[in-house]
Every structure is written in structure tokens, then in C-alpha cells.
Amino acid sequence: MSDTLERVKTVTADLLKIDVDIINEDSRFVEDLGAESIQSIELVAAFEEEFDIEMDEDAALAVKNVSDAVRFIGEVLKEN
Amino acid sequence: MSQNYFQIDEHDIKVLENNGCQAEDWNTVYVSPEFDSTRVRDVVFEGEIKLGGLTGEVVRNDSRKKKCGIYKAKLNNVTIEDNCYISNVNIELSNLVIQSGVIIENVGKIACVGETTFGNGHEISVFNEAGGRELKITKQTSAQIAYMTVAYRDNQKLINKLNEITTDFVTGQKSNKALIANNVQIYNCNKIVNVAIGESALIDGALSLVEGTVDSSTEAPTFVGDGVIAEHFIVQKGASVTESAILSSTLVGEASQAGKMFSSENCVLFANSEGFHSEICSIFAGPYSVTHHKSTLLIAGMFSFFNAGSGTNQSNHMYKLGPVHQGILERGCKTGSSSYLLWPSRVGAFTAIIGKHYANFDSSNLPFSYINEKDGKSVITPAMNFFTTGTLRDGYKWPSRDRRKSAKKLDLIIFDVLSPYSVQKVMNGKNILAALKESADKKQEFVTHKNIHIKRLLLKTGTRYYQLIIDKYFGDMLVKRFKKEKPDNLKDILTYEKNPELANADWLDLSGLLCSKKRVESLIADVINGNINSLEKLQSGLENIYNSYDNDSWNWFLLKYKELNDKELADETNDNLINFLDSWKDSSLKLLNMVAQDSQKEFEGNTRISFGIDGNTDTDFDNVRGTFADNKFVKQINEEIEAVNLKYEALKKLISV
Numbered sequence: 001m002s003d004t005l006e007r008v009k010t011v012t013a014d015l016l017k018i019d020v021d022i023i024n025e026d027s028r029f030v031e032d033l034g035a036e037s038i039q040s041i042e043l044v045a046a047f048e049e050e051f052d053i054e055m056d057e058d059a060a061l062a063v064k065n066v067s068d069a070v071r072f073i074g075e076v077l078k079e080n
Numbered sequence: 081m082s083q084n085y086f087q088i089d090e091h092d093i094k095v096l097e098n099n100g101c102q103a104e105d106w107n108t109v110y111v112s113p114e115f116d117s118t119r120v121r122d123v124v125f126e127g128e129i130k131l132g133g134l135t136g137e138v139v140r141n142d143s144r145k146k147k148c149g150i151y152k153a154k155l156n157n158v159t160i161e162d163n164c165y166i167s168n169v170n171i172e173l174s175n176l177v178i179q180s181g182v183i184i185e186n187v188g189k190i191a192c193v194g195e196t197t198f199g200n201g202h203e204i205s206v207f208n209e210a211g212g213r214e215l216k217i218t219k220q221t222s223a224q225i226a227y228m229t230v231a232y233r234d235n236q237k238l239i240n241k242l243n244e245i246t247t248d249f250v251t252g253q254k255s256n257k258a259l260i261a262n263n264v265q266i267y268n269c270n271k272i273v274n275v276a277i278g279e280s281a282l283i284d285g286a287l288s289l290v291e292g293t294v295d296s297s298t299e300a301p302t303f304v305g306d307g308v309i310a311e312h313f314i315v316q317k318g319a320s321v322t323e324s325a326i327l328s329s330t331l332v333g334e335a336s337q338a339g340k341m342f343s344s345e346n347c348v349l350f351a352n353s354e355g356f357h358s359e360i361c362s363i364f365a366g367p368y369s370v371t372h373h374k375s376t377l378l379i380a381g382m383f384s385f386f387n388a389g390s391g392t393n394q395s396n397h398m399y400k401l402g403p404v405h406q407g408i409l410e411r412g413c414k415t416g417s418s419s420y421l422l423w424p425s426r427v428g429a430f431t432a433i434i435g436k437h438y439a440n441f442d443s444s445n446l447p448f449s450y451i452n453e454k455d456g457k458s459v460i461t462p463a464m465n466f467f468t469t470g471t472l473r474d475g476y477k478w479p480s481r482d483r484r485k486s487a488k489k490l491d492l493i494i495f496d497v498l499s500p501y502s503v504q505k506v507m508n509g510k511n512i513l514a515a516l517k518e519s520a521d522k523k524q525e526f527v528t529h530k531n532i533h534i535k536r537l538l539l540k541t542g543t544r545y546y547q548l549i550i551d552k553y554f555g556d557m558l559v560k561r562f563k564k565e566k567p568d569n570l571k572d573i574l575t576y577e578k579n580p581e582l583a584n585a586d587w588l589d590l591s592g593l594l595c596s597k598k599r600v601e602s603l604i605a606d607v608i609n610g611n612i613n614s615l616e617k618l619q620s621g622l623e624n625i626y627n628s629y630d631n632d633s634w635n636w637f638l639l640k641y642k643e644l645n646d647k648e649l650a651d652e653t654n655d656n657l658i659n660f661l662d663s664w665k666d667s668s669l670k671l672l673n674m675v676a677q678d679s680q681k682e683f684e685g686n687t688r689i690s691f692g693i694d695g696n697t698d699t700d701f702d703n704v705r706g707t708f709a710d711n712k713f714v715k716q717i718n719e720e721i722e723a724v725n726l727k728y729e730a731l732k733k734l735i736s737v
Contacts, residue, residue, distance in 0.1 A: 031685045037678075038450060038461050045537040057467075057544070058673035 005070050011046045025067040085110035085130045092117040119149030127157035138165045181263040190272040192258035198276035199292035201250030202312040204329040204346045209362040209380045209403040216246045217314045217331040219295040220615045222490040223350035224622045227591040241607045249615045300485040335483035351491040366591035385411045391418035441532035445508040459533045463545035467674040492626040493592040498553040500636040501587040501594045510546035513539045548667040555664020557637040570734040574650035583635035599625045665728040683708040
């Protein structure tokens with residue numbers, strides 16, 4: 001879990017070009033981290049590449065914050 | 081109404097003279113048996129004058145009634161048929177045929193000077209400002225005829241024939257008398273010269289109309305209003321041009337609107353287009369092209385179903401060989417505020433363009449995309465615009481906003497967002513993205529396609545999104561067929577319609593009319609060999625293509641299914657048919673869920689900024705904007721989700737039979 005969290009934070013920081021230290025579990029991608037709508041799609045794609053998974057498009061886009069993303073990715077990894 | 085006129089008799093001449101009238105020569109004044117000389121006062125007659133019956137009343141557009149008659153006017157070579165009201169003509173009515181029930185009140189000069197074609201046949205430099213794509217505008221020019229004339233310059237034989245056909249029509253319009261048709265009303269106009277005015281048109285407050293046609297009918301009356309200045313123009317049925325619009329060498333199509341100081345030169349705007357405030361030059365605006373903002377300049381472009389954001393601008397000039405460049409936004413595009421495009425460029429259908437773009441790119445095979453600007457680069461996010469609220473809403477709204485009232489419409493419009501035209505491009509896009517992904521290095525942030533950048537990360541996502549669109553379209557075709565045929569067994573409806581070979585081609589968008597290239601080639605052959613030798617026959621040929629859309633699109637779907645699966649849909653096992661339905665249901669629900677999520681963004685987070693100015697933000701927001709759950713569009717999406725599930729179950733039942 002903590003490994004997934006760290007990887008989610010790193011991917012998010014790289015993509016949004018922000019400092020990884022400002023990201024915590026409660027950070028919301030749009031409101032707190034400044035992700036624009038296109039970047040939401042890019043984040044999903046980046047998580048897919050990082051974890052070598054495929055995420056359900058509409059369910060993935062419904063994820064709003066870092067901890068939900070970690071949980072969602074964990075579930076996909078478990079299913080795989 | 082044609083009727084007999086007789087030379088005016090002495091009694092009527094006396095009455096007229098007592099009423100302050102005078103004639104250059106009373107021998108050239110003719111009247112009908114119902115003519116009532118007591119209803120004519122202070123009128124000067126010159127040249128040949130024919131006056132119809134003057135009985136009863138006419139009703140003005142403000143509901144006031146006026147006794148038919150002619151008061152305070154100078155008439156020169158004019159026929160006035162029955163029951164007209166003409167009052168206060170400050171300069172003259174000259175060389176006119178004024179049909180029955182016409183009202184003309186408080187005008188300067190309405191005249192026909194010499195032989196004219198009333199704007200018909202006037203050549204405009206549309207799409208390419210420097211010329212080479214000239215179009216002779218006429219009142220019968222449809223979006224499709226204009227498209228073929230302007231776009232198919234690679235077929236000179238066709239262009240020569242189209243010009244001949246148009247010239248024949250124009251010759252038939254030639255006259256040295258202008259017609260003001262039945263029940264036209266003209267008020268408060270300064271100058272109308274060489275203008276033909278169709279039935280029931282209302283012209284109120286126009287400043288200057290010169291060399292043009294205001295086509296109009298009882299069922300689709302046309303309005304020209306305050307302050308309009310127009311020269312070399314055609315305004316088609318049901319259109320409205322008002323509020324100081326300036327038209328020069330321009331065709332305003334059926335039920336289109338121009339106003340609020342809009343200006344246009346060398347342009348066509350086809351059905352249901354809207355031009356307010358903006359300036360447009362050499363624009364081919366297909367049906368539903370809309371520009372509403374003062375700071376917008378559209379130049380040398382071809383659009384349809386287009387919405388221009390404020391400050392939209394393009395360049396067609398590199399200060400080398402003149403304004404020679406042109407650009408295309410395929411149907412359904414939008415430009416964001418202050419967006420800029422450097423022509424030549426071509427943007428794929430249903431794409432939103434944001435930011436300033438200095439590269440000449442071609443994204444025609446990447447439809448339903450977002451194009452934005454990042455660090456000076458043009459970056460495309462393929463397929464994303466299919467899953468946003470705007471595209472789905474547009475798809476709903478266009479057919480419901482067809483203002484055309486004529487039973488016979490000139491512009492032939494297929495509204496479908498998903499069609500063989502757009503889906504073939506989606507298929508192309510899917511292949512392009514897959515190939516780019518295959519060759520891309522993981523270290524690359526971007527790849528490029530025809531001069532536009534794509535984030536490497538999004539190649540896989542875009543490919544998947546495009547597949548969702550294909551799955552949805554294929555299933556939609558089956559659902560449409562199911563609703564039409566109501567079969568007992570699904571396989572009963574999986575048969576080809578007639579002439580499937582005609583659908584097996586690239587599909588084209590003839591400015592609103594979606595059709596297979598083979599249909600168009602056949603039409604072109606008929607034009608070149610002379611089987612089609614009039615505008616009427618050409619329009620009829622286009623209507624045949626329009627009427628074959630359902631037939632051809634169904635055949636195209638079956639052919640594409642076979643091409644992609646190496647098997648006819650009708651030969652699939654029941655399990656595969658169920659898989660087919662599952663893919664449709666899955667893609668449809670994903671689309672609707674993603675659109676719902678996109679809509680939800682309009683109700684949360686930063687969208688609340690500036691609400692609750694001196695009080696409670698949420699209450700203020702809810703009272704002004706409403707809630708997500710109560711939003712009409714959101715409710716519509718929820719209903720559609722329910723409908724998808726119901727249709728899925730209904731179709732599935734037919735498989736196990």
C-alpha cells in the first residue's frame with residue numbers, strides 16, 4: 001500500500017510538474033493539485049503505465065483524490 | 081395576379097387631378113376594372129403605369145389596418161396589382177411589379193435600374209480570399225451545390241458544367257423590372273435598388289439594399305431590418321438580417337440570422353447559421369455555423385456546425401504571395417476564446433480548439449479531440465471531446481434548433497454525430513494512434529502526426545476511446561434498425577439493404593449532407609454527361625442521395641463489421657451477438673457516465689468561485705445555477721442510461737429466440 005502511495009505521488013508530481021512533498025493522501029487532484037481536465041486523463045494513463053494495468057475509463061475518472069487512486073489501483077492490481 | 085388593364089378614363093383622370101395627382105402622359109396610365117380613383121392622392125405618374133383594384137384594407141405587421149390606396153408617391157413604369165397600400169414615397173418607385181396585398185410606407189427610392197439578375201450569378205471569392213474557388217451565388221444555391229462548386233476544383237469538367245447550369249438559371253432571372261411579391265411589407269427604408277423581394281417578406285428600416293434577392297415565402301417569411309446595408313447579396317427563405325448588419329457579396333442561407341453590426345464579405349452562411357457582431361471574410365459557413373462575438377474575425381475558412389468563441393482569429397496571409405491560404409474545421413468544431421489558427425490547417429470533426437496555434441497541422445483523421453497549446457506547441461488529445469458534455473448536448477440541440485419552415489428545404493442536412501463519415505475517421509484515428517504507440521519510445525513525452533503533437537501517454541487511451549466510439553456506433557445502428565423493423569428474431573434484420581456496393585467507399589460531408597463518395601461520383605458523372613442540366617435537377621439528385629442515407633449507412637455498418645471481423649454479422653453465433661451487444665452497452669454506459677462526470681465538474685470546486693458574493697456560497701450557487709441532480713441535461717443522461725439498459729434487454733431476448 002505504502003509503495004503504491006509513493007508511486008502514485010511520484011507519478012502525479014512528475015505529470016503535474018509539482019513538488020512531490022506537497023502531495024498527501026487527502027490531496028484532491030483538481031482542487032488541491034491543480035490538475036486540468038486533460039491532465040485527469042493523462043494521470044489515468046500514467047498510472048496505467050506505471051502499474052502496467054488497464055483501468056476502467058469512467059470509474060478511473062471518478063477518482064478524486066490520492067487515497068482513492070491508491071485504493072482503486074490496489075483493487076485493479078488484485079483483480080489482475 | 082395577372083389581369084386586364086384598360087386605359088384610364090376621363091372621369092378617373094379628373095378625380096385624380098382633383099386629388100393632387102399628375103401624369104407625364106395620361107395615355108400611358110392603365111387601370112383595372114376595380115380601380116378606385118378616390119383612393120389615390122398626391123401621386124406623380126411617369127412612364128407606363130398599371131394600377132389594380134384598390135378595395136378593402138391591408139393589415140400592417142403591427143396589426144394596424146390601412147385602407148388600400150396610393151398616397152404621396154412618384155411612380156415610374158410601375159405595375160401595382162390589387163389591394164396594395166402605398167404611402168409616403170419620398171423619391172420614387174421605379175420599374176417595379178408590385179403584386180397584391182403589398183404595403184410600402186415611408187420609403188425613399190425603390191427601383192430597378194437597367195437589366196439585372198438581382199444578385200443571382202454574382203461571383204464571390206469564398207473560402208480562398210485570393211480567388212480560384214469562385215462561386216456564383218443564386219437564390220437556389222444550396223450548401224451542397226456551393227460545396228461542390230467551391231471544393232471540387234480538381235474536376236474542371238464538373239466546374240464548367242456547374243457554371244453553365246448556374247448561368248442558365250441566372251439568365252432566367254434577368255429583368256429590367258424588380259418584383260415585389262404578394263404580401264410584402266416595406267417600411268422606413270432609404271434605398272432599395274435592383275432587389276427582388278419574395279412573398280411575405282418584411283423589410284423595415286433597411287438603409288441600403290442594392291443588387292440582391294430577398295427570397296421569401298408565406299410559410300417561411302424573410303426579415304430585413306434596421307440599418308442593414310447590403311450589396312450583391314442573396315437572402316434565402318426564413319432568414320433574418322437586421323441591426324445594422326453589413327453584407328457585401330454574401331449569401332445568407334435558409335433561416336439564418338445576421339445582426340448586431342455583423343459584417344460579411346465574399347461569404348456564404350447556410351441554413352440556421354448565426355452571425356452577430358463579428359467580421360467574416362471569404363468564409364464558407366456550412367449549416368449551423370455560429371459566430372456571436374464582437375472581436376471575432378473569421379477568414380478564408382470552411383466550417384459547419386461550428387461555434388466561434390470570442391476573439392477567434394485566423395491568418396491567411398504570410399505577406400508573401402497575398403492572402404492565398406485557407407483552412408478547414410470539419411463539422412462540429414468549436415474555438416475557445418482568443419484562439420488563433422494559422423492557415424493552412426485542417427481540424428478533424430467535433431474538435432475543440434483552445435489557444436494559439438502557429439503550426440500548419442492536419443488532424444482530420446483524429447476527430448472528437450481537444451487541441452490546445454503547450455509551450456508554443458499544438459497538442460492534440462485524441463477522442464476526448466466525445467466524452468464531454470458539450471458534444472453530446474450539441475448532438476441533441478442541432479436538430480431541435482432547425483428554424484426552417486419551408487416544406488421543401490434547400491440545404492440537405494444529416495445531423496448524426498456518429499455516422500459512417502465520423503466513424504470512418506475514428507477508425508483511421510485508432511489505427512494512427514496504434515501505429516504511433518508501436519513506434520514510440522517510452523522516454524518520449526510527445527509524438528507527432530501531421531505536424532501536431534500527441535502526448536505519448538495518451539496514445540493507448542486514445543486508441544481505447546476510439547474503440548469505444550466504434551462499439552457504440554455499431555450497436556446504435558442495430559438499435560435503430562431494431563426500432564424500425566421490430567423483428568421477432570435479431571438475425572431477421574441483419575440483412576443488407578439495396579445497393580450495398582454504393583456504401584462501400586469513403587464517406588464525405590458535403591457541407592451537411594453525409595454520403596458515400598460513390599453516390600457523389602455518380603451524381604458528378606450525370607452533371608458532366610448532361611443528364612443533370614439544371615439547378616433543379618441537380619438539387620433533385622442531391623435529394624436522392626439524402627434520401628439514401630439510412631439505406632447506405634446501414635449497409636456501411638454491415639460492410640465494416642464484416643471487414644473488421646472477417647464474418648458477416650448475420651453469420652455470428654448467438655454468443656458473439658451477445659458479446660456485440662455487451663460491447664455496445666458497455667461503451668454507451670461509459671460514454672454517458674463520463675459525460676455525467678464532466679457535467680458534475682460544472683457544479684463543484686472552483687465553479688463556485690464568485691458565488692455568495694456577500695453571503696452563503698452554496699445557497700447562492702444552488703439558487704442561481706441549480707443542483708447537479710436537478711439539471712435538465714443530467715436528468716436526460718440518467719434517462720438515457722435507463723434506456724440503454726432496456727434496449728439491451730430487449731435486443732438480448734431476440735437472440736435466444
